[in-house]
Amino acid sequence: MWTFLRRRIISSAIPLIVVIVGVFALARLTGNPASLYLPLNATEQMRTDFTERNGFDDPLLVQMANYFGGVLRLDFGVSLRTGEPAGEMVLRAFPATLQLAGVTMLLAVVLAVIVGSWAALKPNGIVDRISSFASMAAASIPDFWLAIMGIWVFAITLGWVPTSGVSSPTSWLLPIAVLLMRPFGVLVQIVRGAMVSSLSEPYIKLARSKGASEVRVVSRHALRNAAAPALTVAGDLAVGLINGAVVVESIFGWPGIGKLMIDSILQRDFAVLQAAVLLTAVSIFALNILIDLGYALLDARVRPTTRARKRRATPVAAAAQERKLNVQPTR
């Protein structure tokens, strides 16, 4: 287990460095942000002073070396826009997005499992058709439109929730509802498909004939085997949410990292952008590792070991193979 973790952390470090270097270079390719931070009629002298003060006239490699040196000392630079330490700004904003993303994902998974399983019980039945239509609609509706409509209907017309902001418990409802739609819609489709194939397996018939209740059949037997593909997709969707639900945060004034990142890009606030990307990338790598551990929990046949063995063809093992785990088959 620890060998596995160690190996994964090391192999995540390289893409992490590539991401940071990439963002660093690409951001600076957009030129000197002096004109954004100086008044419009700033003189040449002022521009030169600004450039020197922030080290933008050094060669790119020198700037990068300075930056990485700072990162190793946990110094991520200072925001051009606010003058605050970039690391502080990013760490302050991240938990808000994490809360939003965490609750949204949890709800999406729970609701998708319920609806998807229910739909799978009678393929092409009424529930299945309705849920199919609803889930495709949910996955397709643009979140920007949904957010504005939600505000208009529930906040202005009905007055049930605040329009935006983070002032009260009810202010969670609209942002989560809007952010929930796409993951929910996609996951329902996946769960439904996996459950349909799971429920047609012989062991399900055996369980039913032994007198197991429908709930037990679905949850304890079928669902566990259907969980792996759902976990893969849920992981990808969660990564998308962690990336910062930019639209939702912008519209609802949620003080998260998505809005911070988009503002830093538009304002060419390099330090904050780099810190935000670094933090997001680290979380995504951590999430991927957690998902891999999740596979191990789900299926006894999938265990990370140091010995590479021939894998058995199971849905979980196949998914795990995609993620390059070493699998020890059992007899």
Next chain:
Amino acid sequence: MSSSSITSANHKFRSPRSGLVGAALAAGSLLLLSSCAVANSEPSTGGTSADLVRIVLPQEPPTLEPCEANLTSTGVVVRSNITEPLVERNPTTGDLDPLLATEWEATGDTEWTFTLRDDVTFSDGTPFNAEAAAFAIDRAVNSDLGCNVEGYVFGDNDLEVTAVDETTLTVSTVSPDPILPLRLSFVEIVPTSTDTAAKVREPVGTGPYKVKQWDAGTKLTLERNDDYWGDAPAYAEAEYQWRAEGTVRAAMITSGEADLAMGLGADDGAGDLGLDYPNNETVALRLTAEIAPLNDIRVRQAINYAIDKQGITDSLYQGAHIPAAQLVPEGIVGHNPDLKPWDFDVAKASALVAEAKADGVPVDEKITIVARNAQFPKVSEMSQILQEQLTQAGLNVELKMVDTTQHLQYQLRPFVSDEGAIALLIQHGNQAGDAAFSVEQYMTTTGAQSVFGTPEFDTRLTDASVLTGDDRESAYQDIFAYQNEEIVQFAFISHQTGVIGKSATVDYTPNSSSGDELRVAEITPAG
């Protein structure tokens, strides 16, 4: 049964599995329940209160540093609320009102003397005197901080400030400057304890309010300064929030979550709760008059004739904006009330273009209209209209929408020079109230935002800048007329209005400075 075939080697993994699922669910619900408070925020103190005015801005102030107060996003909170300058321009009359200075006069060619109030203290208890004033001006204008107000108002020129005695301050300039007091109205006064090596985020000032709490990312609260030298404001606290979307800001007004909303568009949904006010912004196309085909004055005139200014304001802005004939609106010193906007005459425009073509001017060369995304409401729609109308005059026009940084590359020296003729859609706001601020940048040959000028024009501009009073006013009026007749670097479109959302719970009358300087002391409870 699922467990019957598990070997003993795997047996130990069975119980943690179900336990872990349970643990995960428990953690999830804990997340839900314990954090009804969102991270990065403080719990709200409640809804409305008779003592609290709630204002919603388009963006969070990046900082409250007073020497950056000419930046709208900072100044709207800081100016005349937390800090004050020596003199303040009255947006309605255009005159300078005394504030921390009671009198001022030119005591030499390059020297002004100010008499200061003697009954003022900063909100941290330190006394306001000439030394503090000198310190604040020196810090903003002469230091290495790179203050925005320095570049905006003073350029490279330093000021020599001397505290003669407790209440007398002299300020000397490099060359004669009749509008020095106006320029100083942008310098907010801070105590001598303010950091000179770095900009500060939360300042101390002499104003009617001071910073109570700033939850970065969520909201900013000001509280009344009980030691304020002037009249106490009506509201004990002011709470600022920010929402990027205009429709959401308007929604906060209609739903009663905010009392004032800044920077709305005409159809953001505020309805009757939206107040129109002239906001000093003028929109125009700036033409690269040295690049073909814009280097022929007939083509530039044709562009002016081809734009249906009234049609644009009627269709996009419900008729609220005013077709423009010059770079500054009414109320700015130098505005020429006799100048009429160019007629909308497509036939005349086409005729001019044809005439130029017959003379060998390459009118088929591409002209690119460059506009900035989200610069003002309906900017994309306006740009498309402009492209269409210029094309109808017989020109070859393309449209390019870019973000702020790219737009600035076209707007400021050194300009983008390898893309042919450019018609840049600019929005110019003259906050200062004097035409000098506009023409210096946009009309001199070497102006930071000027792509065309002539030596004769430069002389006129320099001559005008040292005049005072009525001479100054008429000199600048002549300059604007001359621009339209002889130079035609611009195709003016309209003087804009802004919209402020105001709920029925407060009384407030916006003026042309409201967007840049929202004085909370002028907001009172309704009725």
